[in-house]
Amino acid sequence: MMQLLLISNSTMPGEAYLDYPKHEIKKFLGDSVKRALFIPYAAVTFSFDEYEQKVGERFSELGFEIKGIHRYDDPVKAVREAEAIVVGGGNTWQLVRMMHEQNLMPEIKKRVEEGVPYIGWSAGSNVACPYLKTTNDMPIVDPLGFDCCGMIPFQINPHYLDANPEGHGGETREQRIEEFLEANKEIFVAGLREGTMFKLADGKLSLIGSRSCRIFKHGEVPVELTEKDDLTFLMK
Numbered sequence: 001m002m003q004l005l006l007i008s009n010s011t012m013p014g015e016a017y018l019d020y021p022k023h024e025i026k027k028f029l030g031d032s033v034k035r036a037l038f039i040p041y042a043a044v045t046f047s048f049d050e051y052e053q054k055v056g057e058r059f060s061e062l063g064f065e066i067k068g069i070h071r072y073d074d075p076v077k078a079v080r081e082a083e084a085i086v087v088g089g090g091n092t093w094q095l096v097r098m099m100h101e102q103n104l105m106p107e108i109k110k111r112v113e114e115g116v117p118y119i120g121w122s123a124g125s126n127v128a129c130p131y132l133k134t135t136n137d138m139p140i141v142d143p144l145g146f147d148c149c150g151m152i153p154f155q156i157n158p159h160y161l162d163a164n165p166e167g168h169g170g171e172t173r174e175q176r177i178e179e180f181l182e183a184n185k186e187i188f189v190a191g192l193r194e195g196t197m198f199k200l201a202d203g204k205l206s207l208i209g210s211r212s213c214r215i216f217k218h219g220e221v222p223v224e225l226t227e228k229d230d231l232t233f234l235m236k
Contacts, residue, residue, distance in 0.1 A: 002112050002151060003028070004200040006128055007052055007121035008158040008192040011122070018058040021197060024208055026062045028199065029084055029117055035065040037082035041098040042090025042123040044140070055088060069104075079107040082116060089122025089158075092135040096127060096143040109149045118151065122158045125192070129155045134180055134189055136173075152200070153187070154234045155180070160191030160214060177216050185218040188234050198231070205231040 005028045006020075010073070012020050014199070029036070036059065040051035052068035059066045066086065072078040079085065085108060099105055105127075112118045120128055126135045127148045134155040161173045177189050192198065196209030207213055212224040225231060 001115065001203055002200055003014055003115065003117040004112070004128060004151060005117070005119045005197060006125040006152075006156060006192075006199075007119070007197040008125065008160070009194045010121045012195055016058075017054060018121075020195060022058065022062060024197065024199070025059075025119060027065060028119065028201075031061075033064060033084045033117065035067060036068045036084040036086045036119075037078055039085070039095075039099070039104070040066045040068050040070065040090075042088055042092065042095035044091045051088060051090075052073070055086065059086075069102075075104060076107050079104060079111055082111065084117040084119070085111065087118075087120040087124030087127060089120075089124055089228045091140055092123035092126045092132060093137065093139045093143050094141050094193070095123045096132050096148060097141050099127065100144040102129045105147070105149050105226075109151055112149075112151050121197075123158050125158050126196075128152055128184075130187070131155065132176065133184070148173040152205075152235065155184075155187055155189045156198070157189055157191050162214075174214075174216075174222070181216060187217075189216040190212045190214070190217050190231075190234065191216065191222075200235070203235075205235050207231060 007021050011017050023108035040048040048070045056066035069075050079182045122188040128151045130150045132146045134157045193211045197209050199206050207227045216222050
């Protein structure tokens, strides 16, 4: 059974880095994992070493060691031997490009299907989807293709916002998702608000957090679902 923890964002206003999801991360990894493989490729304005250190400090508080994939001579082998896989947020386009360059997408999917726990936030949640197409950030590089790991059959829009900031006249996030659905009629999109996450365990998909998520499908009225609802239908 696949085990996924897909987090909308790393940090809430006024909180420390990865503070709000830390207890869920601890429960999710449990006692069997000692070291997690960290993929820092979404970092653009700071180094992979800095990203590894930042994430490693938080995970060490939870009792886990983090080692960045950039430290391995053979990234594919690192994925094949990983106890758990963690993919951080940042620029999704760069993340996807580097994952394609290293041929990591199929290897990660295979390992997760074998039961290796996967944690991602923001861009790291995006790459668990079939496609890159519902990310929010700028295409700063050619991603070498829009296909992602496809560990889940639906798309996530992390950091989902209900309305534009005051004084902004551009499209809302919902309008952007409607554009995606017009061109991709067969797929669900989940607007994952900040402070929330999806957890897939024992074949069941659930929402964690005090805010609802907004579910979109072409030709259907969007619905709001909460942590009381079973979201496993999105996995079909």
